[in-house]
Amino acid sequence: MDILFQRFIDQYYDQLSTADKCTLDQLLDQADPDILAWITGKSEPPSGEFDRIIPLLRDAKSGLE
Numbered sequence: 001m002d003i004l005f006q007r008f009i010d011q012y013y014d015q016l017s018t019a020d021k022c023t024l025d026q027l028l029d030q031a032d033p034d035i036l037a038w039i040t041g042k043s044e045p046p047s048g049e050f051d052r053i054i055p056l057l058r059d060a061k062s063g064l065e
Helices: 002-015 018-028 032-040 054-062
Strands: none
Touching: 002 018, 002 054, 032 054
């Protein structure tokens, strides 16, 4: 997860709005297994609050494979 988030930060953080940065902070408060399931598409977040961040994390993940 650390490598994935570092890649995400390197690629996207400077482009995020202030609201998206707050959403990212909220996402980071979630359990790692939940975040990983959302990124891999095994499940979806319980609400749409992370809908702008999860696709960017998926994109960052695809560069690791």
